[in-house]
Amino acid sequence: MNxxxxxxxxxxxxxxxxxxxxxxxxxxxxKPGSAVVRSVLGDVQYGNGGVWKRLRVNRELTNGxxxxxxxxxxxxxxxxxxxxxxxxxxxxxxxLSEMMAQNAxxxxxxxxxxxxxxxxxxxxxxxxxSFHVRGGGVTLEISGGDFQMSAEGRVEAVNGEMTVQxxxxxxxxxxxxxxxAKKNEVGRLPAQPIILN
Numbered sequence: 644m645n646x647x648x649x650x651x652x653x654x655x656x657x658x659x660x661x662x663x664x665x666x667x668x669x670x671x672x673x674k675p676g677s678a679v680v681r682s683v684l685g686d687v688q689y690g691n692g693g694v695w696k697r698l699r700v701n702r703e704l705t706n707g708x709x710x711x712x713x714x715x716x717x718x719x720x721x722x723x724x725x726x727x728x729x730x731x732x733x734x735x736x737x738x739l740s741e742m743m744a745q746n747a748x749x750x751x752x753x754x755x756x757x758x759x760x761x762x763x764x765x766x767x768x769x770x771x772x773s774f775h776v777r778g779g780g781v782t783l784e785i786s787g788g789d790f791q792m793s794a795e796g797r798v799e800a801v802n803g804e805m806t807v808q809x810x811x812x813x814x815x816x817x818x819x820x821x822x823x824a825k826k827n828e829v830g831r832l833p834a835q836p837i838i839l840n
Contacts, residue, residue: 738754
């Protein structure tokens, strides 16, 4: 190869490298995530604006799916990989508004409690991740910890710190505190008795 051919070859390599970089940056965009059903007890159904179907273990649910539990029933879900687990208790409804994942660590989750309540255990999220639950005009934002939230907007911080937004105001909850949407106030949860066997 002469000097001109070498320059052309080098220019082509640079263009290919740049093309490869742009492909990598596109692959880092958020893509639809899912919720996987890990356990079902009793009458639990799912739907997406149409017919309700019986929900079974290992079923993957997507953005826009709705879940409802009957009396004496519950469902245990793993949301957006292994970072978040939820229990939808009896006589409850949950909407999976948004479940997006960039990779195994970076996720965005938004849920809507339409009826009843959910329990959640969220492992510490990456800085660019988010986890929101809405219900009763209240939005809970949590980046790690255990919580309980009802469709009426009552939030209990079982473990960890979390933020609640309601009525245009923001409230911080610490372990053992609750937010009462009816009174727009933060209080302490009653102490749990220690039972020795």
